Amino acid sequence: MSVVFKNRLVRWIDHRMPIFSSLHHEMYEYPVPRNLNYLWNFGFLAGLMLIIMIVTGIVLAMHYTPNTTMAFESVERIMRDVNYGWIIRYIHMNGASMFFILVYIHIFRGMYYGSYKAPREILWMLGVVIFFLMIVTAFIGYVLPWGQMSYWGATVITNLFSAIPWVGEDIVTWLWGGFSVDNPTLNRFFALHYLLPFVILGVVFLHVIALHRFGSNNPLGIDMKRPQDSISFHPYYTIKDAFTIGLFLIFFCYFIFFNPNYLGHPDNYIPADPLVTPAHIVPEWYFLPFYAILRAIPSKLGGVLLMGGAIAILFVLPWLDRSPVRSGRFRPMFKWFFALFVINCFVLGYCGANPPEGHFILISRIATAYYFAYFIVILPLLSVLEKPKPLPASISESIYQPKNHLE
Amino acid sequence: MKLPSFLLKLAIVSALSLTTSATSVFGETTEIKIPQQEWGFTSLFGTFDRAAQQRGFQVFREVCSACHSISKLSYRNLTEIGFSTEQVKSIAAQDQVVDGPNDEGEMFERAALPSDRFKRPFANEQAARANNNGAYPPDLSLITKARPDGINYLYALLIGYQNPPSDIVVPDGRYYNHYFPGHQISMPSPLPSAGLVSYADGTEATIEQMAKDVTTFLAWAAEPEMEYRKKLGVQVIFFLTVLTILLYLAKRRIWARLK
Amino acid sequence: MADKKPGKTEDNPEASRRDFLVLASGATAAVGIAAFAWPLIQQMNPASDVLALSSIEIDLSKIAVGQSITVKWRGKPVFIRHRTAEEINAAANVNLAELPDPQNDKERAKKPEWLVVVGICTHLGCVPSGQKVGENRGEHGGWYCPCHGSQYDTSGRIRKGPAPTNLPVPSYEFIKDNIIRIG
Numbered sequence: 001m002s003v004v005f006k007n008r009l010v011r012w013i014d015h016r017m018p019i020f021s022s023l024h025h026e027m028y029e030y031p032v033p034r035n036l037n038y039l040w041n042f043g044f045l046a047g048l049m050l051i052i053m054i055v056t057g058i059v060l061a062m063h064y065t066p067n068t069t070m071a072f073e074s075v076e077r078i079m080r081d082v083n084y085g086w087i088i089r090y091i092h093m094n095g096a097s098m099f100f101i102l103v104y105i106h107i108f109r110g111m112y113y114g115s116y117k118a119p120r121e122i123l124w125m126l127g128v129v130i131f132f133l134m135i136v137t138a139f140i141g142y143v144l145p146w147g148q149m150s151y152w153g154a155t156v157i158t159n160l161f162s163a164i165p166w167v168g169e170d171i172v173t174w175l176w177g178g179f180s181v182d183n184p185t186l187n188r189f190f191a192l193h194y195l196l197p198f199v200i201l202g203v204v205f206l207h208v209i210a211l212h213r214f215g216s217n218n219p220l221g222i223d224m225k226r227p228q229d230s231i232s233f234h235p236y237y238t239i240k241d242a243f244t245i246g247l248f249l250i251f252f253c254y255f256i257f258f259n260p261n262y263l264g265h266p267d268n269y270i271p272a273d274p275l276v277t278p279a280h281i282v283p284e285w286y287f288l289p290f291y292a293i294l295r296a297i298p299s300k301l302g303g304v305l306l307m308g309g310a311i312a313i314l315f316v317l318p319w320l321d322r323s324p325v326r327s328g329r330f331r332p333m334f335k336w337f338f339a340l341f342v343i344n345c346f347v348l349g350y351c352g353a354n355p356p357e358g359h360f361i362l363i364s365r366i367a368t369a370y371y372f373a374y375f376i377v378i379l380p381l382l383s384v385l386e387k388p389k390p391l392p393a394s395i396s397e398s399i400y401q402p403k404n405h406l407e
Numbered sequence: 408m409k410l411p412s413f414l415l416k417l418a419i420v421s422a423l424s425l426t427t428s429a430t431s432v433f434g435e436t437t438e439i440k441i442p443q444q445e446w447g448f449t450s451l452f453g454t455f456d457r458a459a460q461q462r463g464f465q466v467f468r469e470v471c472s473a474c475h476s477i478s479k480l481s482y483r484n485l486t487e488i489g490f491s492t493e494q495v496k497s498i499a500a501q502d503q504v505v506d507g508p509n510d511e512g513e514m515f516e517r518a519a520l521p522s523d524r525f526k527r528p529f530a531n532e533q534a535a536r537a538n539n540n541g542a543y544p545p546d547l548s549l550i551t552k553a554r555p556d557g558i559n560y561l562y563a564l565l566i567g568y569q570n571p572p573s574d575i576v577v578p579d580g581r582y583y584n585h586y587f588p589g590h591q592i593s594m595p596s597p598l599p600s601a602g603l604v605s606y607a608d609g610t611e612a613t614i615e616q617m618a619k620d621v622t623t624f625l626a627w628a629a630e631p632e633m634e635y636r637k638k639l640g641v642q643v644i645f646f647l648t649v650l651t652i653l654l655y656l657a658k659r660r661i662w663a664r665l666k
Numbered sequence: 667m668a669d670k671k672p673g674k675t676e677d678n679p680e681a682s683r684r685d686f687l688v689l690a691s692g693a694t695a696a697v698g699i700a701a702f703a704w705p706l707i708q709q710m711n712p713a714s715d716v717l718a719l720s721s722i723e724i725d726l727s728k729i730a731v732g733q734s735i736t737v738k739w740r741g742k743p744v745f746i747r748h749r750t751a752e753e754i755n756a757a758a759n760v761n762l763a764e765l766p767d768p769q770n771d772k773e774r775a776k777k778p779e780w781l782v783v784v785g786i787c788t789h790l791g792c793v794p795s796g797q798k799v800g801e802n803r804g805e806h807g808g809w810y811c812p813c814h815g816s817q818y819d820t821s822g823r824i825r826k827g828p829a830p831t832n833l834p835v836p837s838y839e840f841i842k843d844n845i846i847r848i849g
Contacts, residue, residue: 653694
């Protein structure tokens, strides 16, 4: 069971502080299902992205000035004068988008394969916490360059809190530290933007601890039963993750080097002007579905509650979907409702990118209705109505059945 | 297995469709179609034409800089578009910038140095508005990045002055420009006639030529790192491709042990 | 349990080729990480706007004989002293063999009446006193460092105390009779 290290220094340290044994345990003894597909690589990639964001962010903080008169200027100084400043900023700027792409795929994967179901509810909920913290961090980070979109995004989003009855206005004033978004707001946003990624890192640790309690779910959604069902993390999944890191970095570098402002908005290269709102303000693409939900509701408070609810409902997903079968592969009806849910998220995003006029209002209301119906109506009903396909007896059997030779 | 890959494809297709309709998604509701020009430098490996940049700088200096600043740039940056250090020094020395306070506590004027930021035509926004019928000529350091499809937009705007259609009345101090959102712009045509500047290299200074040159100059001003960025990008992506292929082979080799 | 895992077989005939591939990709990845680290390190070096500001011009005409001024150059104090005849003599008439860091006054002052030195003690970076009238100038009439008692003479040379070398003379030139450019 316990491993004996050849190197004496390693042995000496490990006896006093068993980091090498626990590393060895997680790498070699921790069983990982052997049938994971490439969708299981996105969690690891998201973790890597978090590290890239923290590293580039610390570097940017060395040059950035959180003051309304100098913030825009200091960002331009990073772009023009600081050695390699432009590459570091473009990594950080596009990295936020990449992080959300990875995490959205990670979340959809969890939803399709039922990774949130018992006994992984806490694992899932910690993931939702990470997602929520990412949203907050990304939003306040977008304020820091102090362009027009920064300023007006900050104004609009902080004003959401004014919808709260009685204390709303007081909360907004408290958030701003003044009577509009201004220097105190920028200062505290900078402080929080530096802090929150480390909070995320802490929650990621808990996420991994919870993951390693029962191990990864897998495309079949059945538990590992026999030794043949699992393989060690190292070298099999380390090399598989490394390969996808390469693929991902190529994708990422295309944006950094050849289209760095594609995912951003031109108005954010205009310095913030508290007296002029841009003609058409939109949040970053990764908030668009939630933005569409916000605008779909004609009531201010209603819109805010629904937008918050769209994230909050993810917390209780494990208790809304009561089907005993995890993987969507064996759920003939769920499959199609899930596909529609994903398409629906794109539709919401498309509505969020367009002004709330004409048919966009109707489409975004229908899409909002489906978003919530999926959780509150469809999943609970499917748990009762759907007849799942028969599950394979074990992971290894499903792999070797076609050729019918177990090793 | 099938459904996830279907959804991934869907995501890719919708991302691509966003690419092609980017302006329609993020642009104005009343849309003005910006004609697309051929720019050598916008392609994947494209670089700026040094001569066009320098001509564009001349247009900027003799025409635009009467009202517009490029406050994020310093005179020293001009070495990047092919001016020598000596040329930059003499270009800078033509401008008087405010420095100080001196030992008597007074601000004073002196000839600009290469390390100075470009002189602004007006001391502040209020002064700029007071001299321009209440309109504020925006800083041009980032203009091609700060407008949707900025490079083509800028060019279109510069040549887009026309007589207004008969049903539109343009008030005093406003000018009809086909490509300006709302069509009524406070800036009079900056390039009203050919030959406004005389190019040292003998290029004929047509309106289109001047517009093209100054757009090239301002595109560089907004993204001075562009040439190096693309060059480095080619190297980085080539390296990553090699690395990814190696990792893929290593992955296959290691996983082959399981079969 | 671990030893039962597939893939743990010891005698793999393709081991050598596998090892080569793994080694090659590992080495390539290491090169990539090092390349990524380079911009992260370089960004802490002086930026181009900082480098561009590395020279200043000073008008000396208002400095009276015997007076010193301090100007800021590259974020550091530069001492400019309009030396009196006695100070010039004191600096010139020194037995170089006695000096911890022997240097002729002629090498240090382009014009004898003007001494230009970086005002940072070569011991541990404090700013020596002696610029203003009445401040402690040490035994040799130059500067005295309050931190650890280093004493400099009227040529800015170290005479006593822990500092190892003379106050450095920045590169400067007279662009006119009474205007110098430092840097």
